[in-house]
Amino acid sequence: MTRLLAAILLVFLSQATLACDETCKRTKVETTKNIKYPSYLNLKYCQTTATDFLLNSRKSLQNYRDKQLGTAHRGGARNIRNFVLQRRDWLQECDKYMTDLDMGSLFRQKDTADKIFAAMNEVADELHKIMMRKKNNAEVLELVVAPAAQKFDQLFKLVDDHVIELQKRGLL
Numbered sequence: 498m499t500r501l502l503a504a505i506l507l508v509f510l511s512q513a514t515l516a517c518d519e520t521c522k523r524t525k526v527e528t529t530k531n532i533k534y535p536s537y538l539n540l541k542y543c544q545t546t547a548t549d550f551l552l553n554s555r556k557s558l559q560n561y562r563d564k565q566l567g568t569a570h571r572g573g574a575r576n577i578r579n580f581v582l583q584r585r586d587w588l589q590e591c592d593k594y595m596t597d598l599d600m601g602s603l604f605r606q607k608d609t610a611d612k613i614f615a616a617m618n619e620v621a622d623e624l625h626k627i628m629m630r631k632k633n634n635a636e637v638l639e640l641v642v643a644p645a646a647q648k649f650d651q652l653f654k655l656v657d658d659h660v661i662e663l664q665k666r667g668l669l
Contacts, residue, residue, distance in 0.1 A: 522598040534594060543591035547603050548669065550584050555656050558620075562649040569638045571628045574645075578624035585617040604659055613659070616652040623648045 517525070519540050527533055558577070565573045592603040592610050604610040623645035630641065663669035 519598065519600070522600070526597050530597070538590065538594050540595070540600065543595060543603060546587050546591055550588060551656055551660050551663075551669070554580075554584055555653065555660075558649065559653065562646060562653075566642050566646060566649070567638060569627050569630075569641045574624040574627040578621050578628070581617050581621050581624070585614060585621075589614060605662070609655075609659055613652070613655050616648065616655050619648045620645065620652050 523534060523539075558581070561573070561577050565577075588603060588610075592614075595601060595603055596607075602610045604613055627641065627645060630636075660669060
């Protein structure tokens with residue numbers, strides 16, 4: 498009887514030691530794909546980056562949309578465009594890392610991630626148009642910024658929907 502219990506215990510313990518954690522998966526992917534991930538890139542960093550975007554960056558973008566977008570100021574549009582593109586790059590790096598390691602998508606589903614990244618690109622494109630427009634004293638600024646405002650609103654809806662889903666699941 499003791500031998501049977503010892504054998505069962507040994508099987509369970511060996512399975513626990515054979516489980517592959519993030520470091521193990523990372524090493525396997527780096528070896529098989531012949532790539533080297535930056536040392537800062539890990540699951541905790543990615544979760545922190547995503548949460549910061551969903552909460553803090555979202556507020557900053559909303560503030561810009563509400564208070565500054567209407568002025569169509571080129572410098573502000575450039576700064577916010579760079580902000581959006583930088584966050585997109587960080588988030589895409591994390592999404593690729595998590596996908597490569599078979600840990601799912603950064604935004605839980607690939608479809609959601611693709612939509613958020615596409616919306617970020619669209620916001621950046623509209624801000625670029627504001628930056629590059631020829632100055633015209635007769636232009637109506639509301640018409641100039643309307644497409645960008647619409648793209649911001651689409652991005653906000655996607656982000657808000659995702660935040661609500663995370664809150665319902667107790668993940669945020």
